[in-house]
Amino acid sequence: MGELLTITNILIIMTLIVNVITLIVVVMHIKNSEEKKESVIETVVPPLTPSTTSNEIGVVFCRSCNKPYDSTLTICPDCKESRS
Numbered sequence: 001m002g003e004l005l006t007i008t009n010i011l012i013i014m015t016l017i018v019n020v021i022t023l024i025v026v027v028m029h030i031k032n033s034e035e036k037k038e039s040v041i042e043t044v045v046p047p048l049t050p051s052t053t054s055n056e057i058g059v060v061f062c063r064s065c066n067k068p069y070d071s072t073l074t075i076c077p078d079c080k081e082s083r084s
């Protein structure tokens with residue numbers, strides 16, 4: 001009895017989620033079709049990521065202990081060895 005109610009509740013929640021997703025998709029589709037002429041130019045140009053460190057993709061390796069760490073850090077978090 002209790003399990004049946006839980007399954008029914010899950011089904012109701014899933015149906016609601018599907019309905020919400022469908023609604024969002026429909027709304028987005030309507031918005032896209034309305035702003036078609038304006039959005040075409042914007043979507044052609046992809047957002048350029050800042051390529052200040054093209055060789056290092058967010059991770060650098062410590063010279064001392066050889067462990068990888070975030071390139072935004074100036075010193076190694078493990079052995080406090082400076083990058084430069």
Ligand SMILES: [Zn+2]
Nearest residue numbers: 062065076079
């Ligand atoms: Zn280190």
